[in-house]
Amino acid sequence: MTKSRAAALWGVVGVLAVLAVWELYKFAGPAEGLTVGAVEGENGSGFLLLPRTNDRAMPHIWDMVARLFQSTSGGSTPPLFVPVITAALTTLGIAAVGLVIGVVVGFVLGLLMQRFRLAEWGLLPWIVVSQTVPLIAFAPLVASIGSQIDRMGTPWPQWLSVAIIASYLSFFPVAVGVLRGLDAPDRIHLDLMRTYAVGYWQTLLRLRLPAAVPHLLPALRLGAASAVVGAVVAEVSIGMRGGIGRMLIQLAGQGSSDPAAPWGPTFGSIALGLVAAGTIALVGIGLKNYRRGEATA
């Protein structure tokens, strides 16, 4: 118990340190930054060594927080945190769908690769290569396939494309984690199962899956984070409305007149990541008996 309390304490210290560094630099750094090799009269030339610290580039933290409680775009519009939360929940839902698809696909691939060495040789290189395809190249492809399907009569909402793109990122760690985890049981345990003359499925259920849990949890954590990042980026690159990614871009566009506003959705997406990681941590607590003997929790 004291160990987890210490971990929480250090977490808080870490966050405070980041905030302190931000404010400290804003206080001490040059307002217009430090640029080397700038050509006189030519805008944007030279190389920016130190970032600008003026209120437009680096708003105060308290301004960012205060902005959350001011109306979104003037008038009687609701405070900024309301659309931020709505958008974050939208993205969270899409990311969750993406994660589920990614986990299912990753599990099936991992199972196949563990069961059949030939499948591992045939699939693993492609799985690795798949992750080197940049998302901005891949996203419009998915979107256009989706809209084609939609036009042919099967409804294909835009969010489904986003979920597919998110799953494309999240299936990878799951597939690799499942493959590694299912191969984790000790020789003596496999021998034991053999002496009981039980088949593949019983061995999978009673030995391989439980023994895989310590490998699956980090894989799921990575997969969940990837799903969130994937969903945010995919929203932007296929231009889906309603999610946090789109909101971030929109408000960043007005950044010069309202510099604290884009920080609202930024906090929103950080919160998304925390929710995703927290969910997996809860799953880990539920499975704690399967993590006995693990070096660190």
Next chain:
Amino acid sequence: MSAPTTGSTPAASTGLDSAGTDSTGADSTSLAVRAAGVGKIFPTKTGDVVALTGVELTVAAGEFVSLIGPSGCGKSTLLRLIADLDSTSSGELQIFGKSAKQARIDQDYGIAFQQAGLLPWRTVAGNIELPLELHGVAKETRRARVAELASLVGLSDFVDRYPDQLSGGMQQRVAIARALAEQPRLLLMDEPFGALDEMTREYLQGELTRIAKDTGAAVVFVTHSIPEAVFLSDRVVVMSPRPGRITEILPTGLGDVRSESLRESPEYFERVTAVREALHGSPVERANER
């Protein structure tokens, strides 16, 4: 000694019925193990390792046989061949008149490895009942059997603990209970008492001979301890390494009842000396005897 009773179980009662007719006939189906010219070669990068060669051994149903010999002489390998965890490179191996594979599929044996090999995510009870669960035994029956076995190995108060909360000796006792769970007619045990303290060890030795008698199970028992081999066995198989082979098979002829008084008897010491001499390959000075 307050021996927990297994007398209510069906196999135990048949064991008691046939207690008088212990010496079984020598036809091949009543043999628990029959090895004829069995050899095992492990191919490795640096060349073939001859782990076993020319093993001739029969174990009658209900017979207790110990394997003893220096490290690396192939005791575990022989046990693994019998258990069909490895396959023979040469020779013929039959378990109850069947191939080793068929015997494994028919669940003719229970095994306790050199390491406990408990599943860390299962409690003591969960580990003991694993084979029963895998073979679809009903929950109520399982619970009763677990209680019986746990008290047999002295772990009744620990059934809800996890393996990482047990000492090495306690883990080994769980593994022994697990091997006994399905009342197999052949027990394969690889140094099961190696990690135990002397008290528990002697207690479990007594219990093991009693269980083997009651259930009529044959036992192939690997050990490094000469007194243990003599105390437990009907016959002691002495092995030697490079290449692993059987050098001598010594009947102990100590009778059916293995009580604590046997440990003090002159015949017992005589057999211990005989096994020691067979192990060393030459007569041992009497002064060396403990």
